[in-house]
Amino acid sequence: MPFKEMEEMTQWEHFKRNYLWICLGFLVFGGAIWANSDPLSKYVAIPILVIGAIVIPVGNYYSWRIKP
Numbered sequence: 408m409p410f411k412e413m414e415e416m417t418q419w420e421h422f423k424r425n426y427l428w429i430c431l432g433f434l435v436f437g438g439a440i441w442a443n444s445d446p447l448s449k450y451v452a453i454p455i456l457v458i459g460a461i462v463i464p465v466g467n468y469y470s471w472r473i474k475p
Contacts, residue, residue, distance in 0.1 A: 421471040426463050433459030 416424075437455035440448050 416471075418468065418471045422464070422467045425470070426467045430459050430463040433463065 422430075433455055437452045437459055440455065441452035443452075
């Protein structure tokens with residue numbers, strides 16, 4: 408990717424291009440585990456949902472902010 412294109416990219420465009428499907432995958436997978444009838448499944452689903460809702464978007468911000 409040329410540097411000029413990277414400089415003009417907004418944070419949302421960077422997220423859509425690099426992390427959107429991964430983030431949605433984590434959220435859907437965590438939600439599917441949470442919907443399971445097993446009461447202990449929430450202890451598995453909570454970290455997966457946190458990764459999808461917090462860790463990936465924060466990582467996107469830092470990778471967008473630190474440009475090569």
